[in-house]
Amino acid sequence: MRQRLIFIGLLLFAAIGADAQRTSSLKINEILVINQDNYQDDYGNKSPWIEIYNASPGTVNIAGCYLTNDPSNPKKYMIPKGDVLTKISPWQHILFWADGQHSRGTFHLNFALDSIGENYIALYDSDGHTLIDEVTVPAGNLPNRSYGLVEDGWTQAKLDEAIRLNSRYKDGSQLWVYFDDTVADGRYVTPSSNNKILDTNEKIENFKENDAQGAGMTLTAMGVVFSGLLLLFLIFKLIGNIAVYSSHRRAMKASGLSKEEAKGIAQQSGDMYAAIAMAIYEATELHDEEHTILTIKRSVSSYSPWSSKIYTLRETPIKK
Amino acid sequence: MDFLSFLGDNLATFWTYTAFANFTWGHIIMLFVGLLFIYLAIAKEFEPMLLIPIGFGILIGNIPFKDAGLQLGIYEQGSVLNTLYQGVTSGWYPPLIFLGIGAMTDFSALISNPKLMLIGAAAQFGIFGAYIIALTMGFEPNQAGAIGIIGGADGPTAIFLSSKLAPNLMGAIAISAYSYMALVPVIQPPVMRLLTTKKERLIRMKPPRVVSQTEKIMFPIFGLLLTCFLVPSGLPLLGMLFFGNLLKESGVTRRLAETARGPLIDIVTILLGVTVGASTQATQFLTLASVKIFALGALSFVIATAAGILFVKFFNLFLGKNNKINPLIGNSGVSAVPDSARISQTVGLEYDPTNYLLMHAMGPNVAGVIGSAVAAGVLLGFLG
Structure with missing residues (x-):
């Protein structure tokens, strides 16, 4: 229905x-x-x-x-x-x-x-x-x-x-x-x-008559460009603050951290988490010295998603 | 008429159809320009994806032929090249390219530090600096607007706007825009060094925070609504840019996003490049106006770079000690994605080998794409 x-x-x-x-x-x-x-x-x-x-x-x-x-x-x-x-x-x-x-x-x-x-x-x-x-x-x-x-x-x-x-x-x-x-x-x-x-093109004539140097156009257009991006800035500043706040709450709820501790976690960057993870790995995973070579190998795949049933037939979303 | 003289006449007629009989020095000059583009693309790796199609297009467009209604040239209605060129003249190639750009762009850097958007706005001064100079050089306001957009450093935007405001200058504007985008590594670093102090170049910025998927999904939706409510004339470009980005970030349209940022953008880039190149027929292209446009294009890139850097320095006056922005990312407001951001990184590393500016520079870089599309919408609204 x-x-x-x-x-x-x-x-x-x-x-x-x-x-x-x-x-x-x-x-x-x-x-x-x-x-x-x-x-x-x-x-x-x-x-x-x-x-x-x-x-x-x-x-x-x-x-x-x-x-x-x-x-x-x-x-x-x-x-x-x-x-x-x-x-x-x-x-x-x-x-x-x-x-x-x-x-x-x-x-x-x-x-x-x-x-x-x-x-x-x-x-x-x-x-x-x-x-x-x-x-x-x-x-x-x-x-x-x-x-x-x-x-x-x-x-x-x-x-x-x-x-x-x-x-x-x-x-x-x-x-x-x-x-x-x-x-x-x-x-x-x-x-x-x-x-x-x-x-005549009235718009063009109007600009030629009243804004021969282009200052009016520059001020107006830059004003619009700044306004547009300023609006985006303000909205995403707000959205960002809400996102950080909700991640504090999730962290506090999940681990019982204090507000200040949770705040610290939510504002860290991804590369810091990567560094911490690497340090834990180095410290806990004990290995012998290994001779390894790090290289980049080109991966060639002739596979095309256009012919794939996995890609063309998505599962019906599960209703909750 | 005996058989030999019949053959002789036929050969003489055939000769008049060959390029040898029809070439002018203009064609030769343009052929060398095409070869130069191909050389720069292969030997110097300056924007090869663009310069190879454009360079070869210049060769195609400058092989002279007898105007006998054979529907060969790009300006002859019904010819193959003319049919392909419709995507340029009607302005539907650029929005498709923007769709692909949207589907391949990660706006995380911008979302995590939204104040970087303002740098993308400041760099648009390049457009209007060139507009003012073009007016003083005697161009009409609509032509000046189309020329000014070169300073937006965005090829599709330049083609879109010039096809609407000054179709007769489109070839020169497109070639100029793409040439200077390829020459960003040459144009920007001296300006960056000139306008910054050593202390400023060493500023370390806070690493960007992790951005949630919800924020990434909201960005194209709010971005479209806010910018296009303000400038509806930017709808073809901004609409497709944000649509492409939503395909990428929604997480449920992976196939569509992959097509948009893969095969689709590749096909359109090929068609756009080769037809824009072919549109530079010597008879249409080699004019004093083209020379002026090239000069203005270079100036607009310099002004845009300078405006971005000076704006960051000005902005820093109001920011706390720990939130300062490295002015070396000011140049990346020029929306040649990702080249100008790479320049920020390269120049930054020259002064501090552990100061990685690339992620920070990507913010203003993608904001520059939005800013130049908005600026194009404003110019179209006022002068179209």
């Missing part, structure tokens, strides 16, 4: 771990409601599109999940199974055409978007009731202007952290923003591509 419980526990643990890289890491990333001169599909049509982003380091298969624009009907469009293109690589995107023509293939939805009013869009897991992500695109959309996350896959917590770290985002920055190629604010409509085009 206990073994069964442990097995189920391990299974649940593995399932929770695996879920971290499943559909739960998918995000609705960018939506274009009125597509006049933007991206076109393989049929040459310019239709509204919805971009989904995989915000995890593992490939995620979106097949079997549901996309909907109706809160009362989560299972409006099931993303078909059996299409290899539904696998989204890590940190990559996939695009669905909201043209109401699902007969055109996997990526054509059976609903279209409302070009005048607001649009509710949701992504549900394959069970049809677990909500993965949802967004409402406000009414009053302009042609060729998309609505998306300020950076791919970001959450409000991530934006708040970026604001706190005094990066390029300030108080009042919004998580969902408009992208328009005609406005010179660095935000472009980017179907199947990153919402924020990163043309």
Whole structure:
């Protein structure tokens, strides 16, 4: 029974771990409601599109999940199974055409978007009731202007952290923003591509600007290295003291020694015990003078534990 | 076309495919470097396990050929060498080597005298000294970080970090790290003598106490949890190091421990050495940056050695008369295991033939492995 419980526990643990890289890491990333001169599909049509982003380091298969624009009907469009293109690589995107023509293939939805009013869009897991992500695109959309996350896959917590770290985002920055190629604010409509085009490595630039001499890095990193090893030192100082104390107690219990005598025994090194043992041996084992030669002989063994039953089959531990 | 001219044309075409028709002086220089490595390994026994594979790898990588899409070179996708090189570029050889190192390392010296861990931390100044100098020489911060890690004196760590931060410099960094690890017996003793007094060199340290198996089992578990909670980016290296050590110390996974410290580490060392050597194709390797990296590598070893020794001297100011540490073990914070610890022993014996420092020096030596992996994790976290 206990073994069964442990097995189920391990299974649940593995399932929770695996879920971290499943559909739960998918995000609705960018939506274009009125597509006049933007991206076109393989049929040459310019239709509204919805971009989904995989915000995890593992490939995620979106097949079997549901996309909907109706809160009362989560299972409006099931993303078909059996299409290899539904696998989204890590940190990559996939695009669905909201043209109401699902007969055109996997990526054509059976609903279209409302070009005048607001649009509710949701992504549900394959069970049809677990909500993965949802967004409402406000009414009053302009042609060729998309609505998306300020950076791919970001959450409000991530934006708040970026604001706190005094990066390029300030108080009042919004998580969902408009992208328009005609406005010179660095935000472009980017179907199947990153919402924020990163043309520099922010971390490196930050170091070049604020720590050109490397003193900051040295102090910080050495601080971390010392802290890590200091922590280990403190823990093992404590563990060592406990180990020495318990060996005192064992010695006292076994031989009836006083506390001070036991303390002396527990703190001796192994080589001292070896020397004492050697001295006792010399004193008690009486031998004639022998002519012996001490040598080192290479031991050659063709034996391999891989083929040994002794090694491959361990005994079942004995329960006490 | 008559038959003879057909044969002549074929031979002429064949000639263009030979190394004779394609060699440059760069290739010749690199071939001599490879031969030098092999010579040092065989004649001087400088790190033969590393220098033989790397040296021969340099020979393999510097036989020139016509670039005709035959999938021969290490940088040609799909070639045999390129496939083997994936373990380096993707960074999975170094953690496997750390698994083996963990399975063969006895942390008893460190557990019995845990304050020696701090020496392993101090020696990491070599990394950041080289980082600062590399920045002043005009390297980008990520490149400087990758170069600085040479001062950690840990080949797998250097390869792991440079593959992430500066893949284009990885060949030079790896060769530099392994070369200077082999040259530890040449680099360290003068620095050790310069920075210590005769009285200090004669300090006798208390013999380490016996460490129980429970303590040995707890070390990899606590070591992993404490260091990786602090620096999760060090997880691939530290995770495998401590895992390997638990295999060794648990006492119930002897077969796994023997495989990790035997056949596995041997196989990975061969593949790592030969592919790193082969990655030094003259066209990619012989640059001014490589020369600078070699200079910085030497400096980083000197700084690391000096930092370890000076830290011990400073530490001794706070220790009781009977607990003093011999500063000659300060150099062993440079984690070239076990060479730098052996240097402590050798130099110590020169001044007192009965003062055996090896066991004491192994403490900072293995702490240096942990310290350099933590430092690599920090650099990766900041610059990756």
